[in-house]
Amino acid sequence: MRILIVEDEHRIAHSLQKGLEQERFAVDIAYTGREGYDLASTEDYDLIILDLMLPGMDGISICKELRKNKIHIPILLLTAKSQTNEKVEGLNSGADDYLTKPFSFDELLARIRALLRRKGTVVQTNISVDDLTMDVSRFEVKRGGSSISLTSKEFSLLEFLLSKQNQIVTKDQIIQHVWNFDADILPNTVEVYIKKLRDKIDNCFPNKKQLIKTVRGFGYKLGGDE
Numbered sequence: 001m002r003i004l005i006v007e008d009e010h011r012i013a014h015s016l017q018k019g020l021e022q023e024r025f026a027v028d029i030a031y032t033g034r035e036g037y038d039l040a041s042t043e044d045y046d047l048i049i050l051d052l053m054l055p056g057m058d059g060i061s062i063c064k065e066l067r068k069n070k071i072h073i074p075i076l077l078l079t080a081k082s083q084t085n086e087k088v089e090g091l092n093s094g095a096d097d098y099l100t101k102p103f104s105f106d107e108l109l110a111r112i113r114a115l116l117r118r119k120g121t122v123v124q125t126n127i128s129v130d131d132l133t134m135d136v137s138r139f140e141v142k143r144g145g146s147s148i149s150l151t152s153k154e155f156s157l158l159e160f161l162l163s164k165q166n167q168i169v170t171k172d173q174i175i176q177h178v179w180n181f182d183a184d185i186l187p188n189t190v191e192v193y194i195k196k197l198r199d200k201i202d203n204c205f206p207n208k209k210q211l212i213k214t215v216r217g218f219g220y221k222l223g224g225d226e
């Protein structure tokens with residue numbers, strides 16, 4: 001799951017990024033409206049957290065422009081208490097929800113999950129394929145009842161593959177959804193992580209079906225028939 005934060009207050013942006021990364025989202029930050037608009041219109045995000053007052057281009061203009069250009073990524077608008085009129089204007093211009101500053105991180109997370117659910121993005125807490133199960137909220141993965149210990153990155157990678165199970169995903173898609181925009185990730189790095197994950201969920205279970213398949217020339221596929 002990949003989120004863009006557009007917020008000119010560095011302190012807020014960084015604390016949100018830190019919290020969301022702990023929840024295993026990939027997070028990019030834009031500090032100006034223009035940069036936020038450019039990223040939102042060219043990169044593939046699952047959600048945008050958008051501050052209302054921004055240098056260059058304000059949150060409402062960004063909402064309007066994105067919607068005008070048929071970009072329908074869910075937008076959560078951040079507003080200050082005094083900006084009641086702007087809230088309404090924001091919702092009218094295409095934002096999906098708003099949160100008034102100051103807010104608790106838990107509230108933000110609940111709103112994000114609700115918006116992602118509304119959009120139909122997979123945010124189930126339990127996802128499974130064959131006899132592999134993932135409990136996202138507890139950070140647990142099991143295969144046939146045996147616990148598998150994954151690092152945070154391996155977990156995000158598996159979560160992404162599970163959300164796209166039975167579909168072929170390319171290395172580029174994996175990089176976009178599992179790593180941040182400014183992370184210098186090469187396709188080789190994806191191969192390394194796929195290998196680590198495969199060792200843990202497939203090679204440790206030699207008598208079971210291989211779940212991660214390499215689709216030569218395209219990418220990878222989790223689950224599905226042989």
Ligand code: CA
Pocket residue numbers: 007008009051052053054
């Ligand atoms: Ca601001």
